[in-house]
Amino acid sequence: MFSLSKPTWNSSTLAGQGGRGATEALRKQLWMTFSHSAKLPADSLRQRQVSLGALTAWGGLLGSFENDYEQQAIALAALCALLDSEASVDAFRRETSWYDALVGALPALVHESSQALEMPEILVDTLSLCCTAASHPMFTHTPNDAWLWERLLEQSAASVPYEPDAALFFACLAATLAEKHDVALAMLRNAEVKRALVHLAESDADDGVSSERDGTSLKGGGRGSSLLRMGSRASSGAGSVSPSTSWDASGAALDGAAAAEPTSPAELELAYARLALHKLALTAESLAASTELSREERLEIDEPFVRTYREHVAPPLPTRPPQRAFAPSAEEQIALSILSVATCALGGVVWGAVAGALATARARRPVWRSALLTAAGAAFFETLMQTKLALLARARARGVPDATSAIPPPYATLRALVLTTSVDLGMSCAALHALVQPNRVPLAFGGWLIGRGLMLSQELLSVDIIEEVVEERPR
Numbered sequence: 001m002f003s004l005s006k007p008t009w010n011s012s013t014l015a016g017q018g019g020r021g022a023t024e025a026l027r028k029q030l031w032m033t034f035s036h037s038a039k040l041p042a043d044s045l046r047q048r049q050v051s052l053g054a055l056t057a058w059g060g061l062l063g064s065f066e067n068d069y070e071q072q073a074i075a076l077a078a079l080c081a082l083l084d085s086e087a088s089v090d091a092f093r094r095e096t097s098w099y100d101a102l103v104g105a106l107p108a109l110v111h112e113s114s115q116a117l118e119m120p121e122i123l124v125d126t127l128s129l130c131c132t133a134a135s136h137p138m139f140t141h142t143p144n145d146a147w148l149w150e151r152l153l154e155q156s157a158a159s160v161p162y163e164p165d166a167a168l169f170f171a172c173l174a175a176t177l178a179e180k181h182d183v184a185l186a187m188l189r190n191a192e193v194k195r196a197l198v199h200l201a202e203s204d205a206d207d208g209v210s211s212e213r214d215g216t217s218l219k220g221g222g223r224g225s226s227l228l229r230m231g232s233r234a235s236s237g238a239g240s241v242s243p244s245t246s247w248d249a250s251g252a253a254l255d256g257a258a259a260a261e262p263t264s265p266a267e268l269e270l271a272y273a274r275l276a277l278h279k280l281a282l283t284a285e286s287l288a289a290s291t292e293l294s295r296e297e298r299l300e301i302d303e304p305f306v307r308t309y310r311e312h313v314a315p316p317l318p319t320r321p322p323q324r325a326f327a328p329s330a331e332e333q334i335a336l337s338i339l340s341v342a343t344c345a346l347g348g349v350v351w352g353a354v355a356g357a358l359a360t361a362r363a364r365r366p367v368w369r370s371a372l373l374t375a376a377g378a379a380f381f382e383t384l385m386q387t388k389l390a391l392l393a394r395a396r397a398r399g400v401p402d403a404t405s406a407i408p409p410p411y412a413t414l415r416a417l418v419l420t421t422s423v424d425l426g427m428s429c430a431a432l433h434a435l436v437q438p439n440r441v442p443l444a445f446g447g448w449l450i451g452r453g454l455m456l457s458q459e460l461l462s463v464d465i466i467e468e469v470v471e472e473r474p475r
Helices: 022-038 043-051 054-062 069-082 086-093 096-105 120-134 137-141 146-157 164-177 181-188 191-200 211-217 223-230 265-288 295-301 304-308 330-356 359-364 367-397 414-435 444-471
Strands: 252-255 258-262
Touching (some): 043 069, 054 069, 054 096, 096 137, 120 164, 146 164, 146 191, 164 191, 164 265, 181 191, 191 265, 330 367, 367 414, 414 444
């Protein structure tokens, strides 16, 4: 049976395998190539790569102990992409060696010399991958791994408040890990992990849970207390989870016999955190009267949340956060589409006015008319594009239980991907060609291109702002 004992590192181990220069550049180029191939939206490709041992290969790159964060980020992205579909996850759960390969690679991320979990992309992908790994049947039968999961949660707890996407996976992972007795005991002894869970379990509603009381009463104060109080919730307006709300296996909310809309990440985060505290409370109570711990150790694990969450009735939750939880609402999708059309219309006004001011253009029509026609043509073309994307996403999500049009599932096969993409490009080119005829709206493409460029620059600006905030956060 696989046994993950605590490893030891030395300078020769951390030095890696050597060989830089051209070999290193070639190897990184291969990583990039394979990581992009793993992200192809074809489920058959994922399943084939998993069956050919891709999980073992990427796990080996992840656990190379070279502190190469670029390599680790690429390997994590590839692993998450491979395990992004239910079919590949089911195949993963049927193979013991793949679990060994993934879990055996995690110590490289939590070594004391590594700062990998301080990087947002590595943190989110690591917690997401661990949620999948902990759902494997081998998790409950693997001994001597409590130190690994405790250290992973402890190092993640400091960064979770600054990464809203990571908070949901952190709470989900903690709820799964708390099912294992030795891991739950390690979590009860770790003040950082307990404090993070208590703060994630806060509720804005008056549901009888005083989170501030639990947070301030928690023993072992330190940097986690101040850091977690600075962090905000994953989504504004995240209310409490109604006691009558339950979840089905795919993560959709159920109210009686009728299925409601998918729950938000903040609601799932709240439910997972409370479930984790409930399991820890049960473990603490079972140890209170036993001789397994000394009196000092029993006092160490006696926390206010034990009494608060002892009788908590947790709704059934999926083993992993469902993709539909991250999908934007229908109102957000419509608003984004309207904004894109309006931006393209604005780009049409600018381009029509500039190009229509030329002497050759003024001979055919006034400048104001060129601007209006170009704006109308660019807005019309973008409306066609947004409608086409919505229809394609809805068609792909049809018949898939855990899919939405906002996050459509991957194509079934590469052939379906190629055929659909070919038809898509052909229709788009035909519509554009018909629109930009000389006697119609010849300047429409330029206005549409300016509008799409503005939308893309806005998205990139948002990413840059987030990265600057992360880099300037206090250590």
